[in-house]
Amino acid sequence: xxxxxxxxxxxxxxxxxxxxxxxxxxxxxxxxxxxxxxxxxxxxxxxxxxxxxxxxxxxxxxxxxxxxxxxxxxxxxxxxxxxxxxxxxxxxxxxxxxxxxxxxxxxxxxxxxxxxxxxxxxxxxxxxxxxxxxxxx
Numbered sequence: 206x207x208x209x210x211x212x213x214x215x216x217x218x219x220x221x222x223x224x225x226x227x228x229x230x231x232x233x234x235x236x237x238x239x240x241x242x243x244x245x246x247x248x249x250x251x252x253x254x255x256x257x258x259x260x261x262x263x264x265x266x267x268x269x270x271x272x273x274x275x276x277x278x279x280x281x282x283x284x285x286x287x288x289x290x291x292x293x294x295x296x297x298x299x300x301x302x303x304x305x306x307x308x309x310x311x312x313x314x315x316x317x318x319x320x321x322x323x324x325x326x327x328x329x330x331x332x333x334x335x336x337x338x339x340x341x342x
Contacts, residue, residue: 207302209333215246216260220271220295221303223240227294232292234257234291235289237293247318258277261273270298270299271295271299274294276290302331
């Protein structure tokens, strides 16, 4: 419904929890990845980082959901720098996707170990599915 895969939703939610809004300074990508795999997505750090990198690439997303600082790769196939060298924060469009998240407008589910709650779908005041589309599962 919101056009996001679970890993993308978890990244945006974790960045919002960390207060990484578009008006705040950038934070290290490794900090974001650690938060996501520690609380919501117990898979490899490279999978989470690659998903975050895609959301910061203007050649992969029509409207980027993450604002990246540093080397996030190129359209020619050059990979992004290691997560310890890059920084990120939420884009202004992501702020619209997350805007009413604290107003009890969506349902939540337990995370993998039941210690945290995560959104099933984002409130999405921005039509991400129409603008950026979706691929895969």
